[in-house]
Amino acid sequence: MRKHLLLKLLGLLAVLALAASACGGDDDADETGSASASDSAAEPAAEPDPEPAAEPADDAGDAAVEPSGEAVTVTMWWHTGTPEEMEATDAAVAAFNSSRTDIQIDKTDIPGGAYTDQVNAAALAGDLPCVLDFDGPFVYNFAWSDYLIPIDEYVSDEMRADFLPSIIDQGTYNGELYSLGQFDSGLGMYANRAYLDAAGVRVPTFEEPWTLEEFEAGLAALAELPEVEFPLDLKINYGQGEWYTYGFSPILQSFGGDLVDRSDYQRASGVLDGPESVEAMETFQSWFDNGWVDPATPADDSFYGSKTAAISFVGHWMWTPHSEALGDDLLVLPMPNFGGQTVTGMGSWNYGISSNCEDPEAAFEVLSHLVSTEEILRMTAGNGAVPARLSALEQSDLYSADGPLAIFAQQLSEGRAVPRPIFPGYATVTEVFAQAVADIIAGADVQSELSDAASAIDQNIEDNSGYPTG
Structure with missing residues (x-):
């Protein structure tokens, strides 16, 4: 067991140290799916997925806190993407917070260049936030290292069926689903x-x-x-x-x-x-x-x-x-x-729930909101990426059946996408x-x-x- 734990810690250090240079971060063309396309547009948004209420959590000082004695605060870390992505994410958080009294999101924006270092340090210290995002293939080392929890029990069959197969493949490790994203990439x-x-x-x-x-x-x-x-x-x-x-x-x-x-x-x-x-x-x-x-x-x-x-x-x-x-x-x-x-290639940034989170049910409500059809359309209208859900694709000017980028969505939805290797190494x-x-x-x-x-x-x-x- 000690050897296994040591291997996991060393593996995490390696993957996070490399991720900043390998992914290109947000200073490149962000070639795996989060570059700006500010002139792209989407149809009016659909209603978000219904979300049941969550029980309050104790103030842990890291993953979930209770500032008012009534509302659960779910901490969230987000890498600073393009300006369009930042605007969409801020709007998504504001929409959630204004519509809920039982759960509030406390989002921390971390610059792309420092993101992996901070996540690395927090993972090793057992101080990760409840919700965080990561680039596609790097989720597997987190899952193998037990820094994320599977989310299968929270994802309904109906919700799962609405996501592109590539998104489900990307978030699955060792037979369990660990993450969901708002968008995929088209190659x-x-x-x-x-x-x-x-x-x-x-x-x-x-x-x-x-x-x-x-x-x-x-x-x-x-x-x-x-x-x-x-x-x-x-x-x-x-x-x-x-x-x-x-x-x-x-x-x-x-x-x-x-x-x-x-x-x-x-x-x-x-x-x-x-x-x-x-x-x-x-x-x-x-x-x-x-x-x-x-x-x-x-x-x-x-x-x-x-x-x-x-x-x-x-x-x-x-x-x-x-x-x-x-x-x-x-x-x-x-x-x-x-x-x-x-x-074709596939994969982009996606969200998961850390094993530090004291109220994963509340965290999943946040994650569910972020990957709702409404928020996916908001995000992809800004960054031009492939919407992760079929219900969003249908409403997208770019990716609907007669849209100019429909071929990218078709490649992803009809089985031509191969995920990058799904393993911690x-x-x-x-x-x-x-x-x-x-x-x-x-x-x-x-x-x-x-x-x-x-x-x-x-x-x-x-x-x-x-x-x-x-």
């Missing part, structure tokens, strides 16, 4: 219709995405256009970090490879460096070798500003600049089928894979890079005794 391709027409490239559909052969033939044809310098923008300007895992691991998975053996999460060797993964990354490397992708750090606006790129491989957060610059020439396309299946996975991608872009041997990465993951698993759950 696909934006294309310049005028360039595709000029090059004679077929416009793919959800039912008939590009094959690898079509995709590469299209890039070759687009490269011949005089307006195009590098036909494919892979957002290399985002830099080495979580974008490399979020954005490029779906290519591995489309070829039939993966980052780790998901059957038991006990090895990466033979999977990350297996023949399917090697073929995927050799193909990826060839796009640079063929002159289709700028190997330097390109300008962010090569697709929508200078328009020297014909296709941008990126997510929903670039909708506003792309649509404003290209207008009717903008196409939003599904991920290609590079091998055996079409795969994810921090090591993303660190070493991102390094391998950077080296592969620079021309390194693919097999050697992936084998080195797989060995590092295997060593981390061994060092943590396989991340036991007993």
Whole structure:
């Protein structure tokens, strides 16, 4: 037991120390789903989910306090996202507090750069707030370390069925649900219709995405256009970090490879460096070798500003600049089928309840309010992300069936999204894979890079005794 506890503490320190650099925080393009899209709009909000009253909790000085002798105060930590996200979150808290006399939210905003350090210190001290948020794949180390409680008993079947499958997958660890989010992220391709027409490239559909052969033939044809310098923008300007895992691991998975053996999460060797993964990354490397992708750090606006790129491989957060610059020439396309299946990325910030919380029922009422249809629509109207609930999708101008970004929602709702590895050692996975991608872009041997990465993951698993759950 002591060894298991020590492993959990060390694992938590590792994941939180890496999270700030791996996720990119809020100082980047926030490429996993929380960038600004202030011009996006949503339909009028629906009524929030009904919420039963909670019993008051004692004043514990940390997770739940009782300032008036009547109302339970639920403490909440929130990373400071974009201005639009901050405005929406503040409004959600104000709406809850003004509508309730039995429960009040005490929200603390923590800057993105300091967030992981503060959460880390509080977790180790047993002083976490009741409700807190975290980036998608980093929830699993919290759950494994027993710093979060499962929320299955509070989530009704009806509520669960209204969430995108990707949101449920993201929040589930070891068979139990630990978190829910307000939004997911959409990964696909934006294309310049005028360039595709000029090059004679077929416009793919959800039912008939590009094959690898079509995709590469299209890039070759687009490269011949005089307006195009590098036909494919892979957002290399985002830099080495979580974008490399979020954005490029779906290519591995489309070829039939993966980052780790998901059957038991006990090895990466033979999977990350297996023949399917090697073929995927050799193909990826060839796009640079063929002159289709700028190997330097390109300008962010090569697709929508200078328009020297014909296709941008990126997510929903670039909708506003792309649509404003290209207008009717903008196409939003599904991920290609590079091998055996079409795969898209997924995941973003989500909420959970800490094991320090003395009144988890009250905390869940807060969480339930934050992820209600009304609050999801408020948030996604500001940040342009994919609404996490089907009831919100139906009311979204961007993501309803006839909305311009419907393809992103369709990929998530119809099973094409693969979550990043659901296990406590994810921090090591993303660190070493991102390094391998950077080296592969620079021309390194693919097999050697992936084998080195797989060995590092295997060593981390061994060092943590396989991340036991007993």
